[in-house]
Amino acid sequence: MATAGRAGKVVPALRVDAERNRERILQAAEEVFAERGIDVGLEEIARRAGVGIATLYRRFPTRADLLEASFEGKIREYLVAVGRALESPSAWAGFRQLVEYLCGAQASNAGLRDLITLRFPSSSVVEELKAQAHAGLEELIARAQREGSLRPDFVAADIGILLLANAGLVTATHDAAPDAWRRFTAYLLDAFRAEGTARTDPVPVAPTPDQIERSVQSMATTVRRG
Numbered sequence: 001m002a003t004a005g006r007a008g009k010v011v012p013a014l015r016v017d018a019e020r021n022r023e024r025i026l027q028a029a030e031e032v033f034a035e036r037g038i039d040v041g042l043e044e045i046a047r048r049a050g051v052g053i054a055t056l057y058r059r060f061p062t063r064a065d066l067l068e069a070s071f072e073g074k075i076r077e078y079l080v081a082v083g084r085a086l087e088s089p090s091a092w093a094g095f096r097q098l099v100e101y102l103c104g105a106q107a108s109n110a111g112l113r114d115l116i117t118l119r120f121p122s123s124s125v126v127e128e129l130k131a132q133a134h135a136g137l138e139e140l141i142a143r144a145q146r147e148g149s150l151r152p153d154f155v156a157a158d159i160g161i162l163l164l165a166n167a168g169l170v171t172a173t174h175d176a177a178p179d180a181w182r183r184f185t186a187y188l189l190d191a192f193r194a195e196g197t198a199r200t201d202p203v204p205v206a207p208t209p210d211q212i213e214r215s216v217q218s219m220a221t222t223v224r225r226g
Contacts, residue, residue: 022059024049029070033111068126075129082136092149095140096189103166103185113167151194176214177207
């Protein structure tokens with residue numbers, strides 16, 4: 001049995017089914033990684049996709065293959081965000097916009113909290129996209145420093161430190177205080193400002209003592225289970 005494909009070509013039904021399964025697996029992987037992080041069992045992804053684990057491995061022989069395919073779109077979004085930041089008339093406004101985008105992305109997607117620690121093969125599409133984004137980030141940093149708005153000793157590696165810290169915060173506060181990252185990010189941006197520049201935006205509201213306590217209890221429970 002066959003079906004008509006693009007340009008009127010006849011595509012075997014088996015190929016159509018295989019491509020359909022691949023798309024189902026990718027959709028399930030994106031959802032599960034976003035909800036539970038990148039260490040989730042692949043069996044869970046196969047169940048969510050409605051396929052057998054053997055089918056998943058036929059399409060994606062290793063976890064790294066599945067991760068790369070799942071996160072390529074997110075890395076492309078990051079590259080677009082870097083481009084938008086570079087287009088801003090104010091280098092500081094662009095820098096702040098990018099930092100807030102990155103921290104917010106981590107807050108909304110558990111898999112992205114782990115992505116900073118991953119390295120894919122140097123020939124992979126994801127690593128090429130990350131390299132392009134990194135080059136844009138360095139250009140943005142240099143512009144903000146020439147503008148006099150970003151402290152002169154700030155380097156691109158500091159973004160990695162920020163994201164590692166934010167990843168821990170959003171993991172701890174995700175349920176009890178999901179907007180806590182906003183206040184944390186605002187204070188860090190203040191610390192990144194060049195001497196003599198002043199914040200013009202209000203700092204987001206702080207979590208309540210009850211929210212902090214519940215976040216601490218949640219992390220303690222996670223440690224005991226681990």
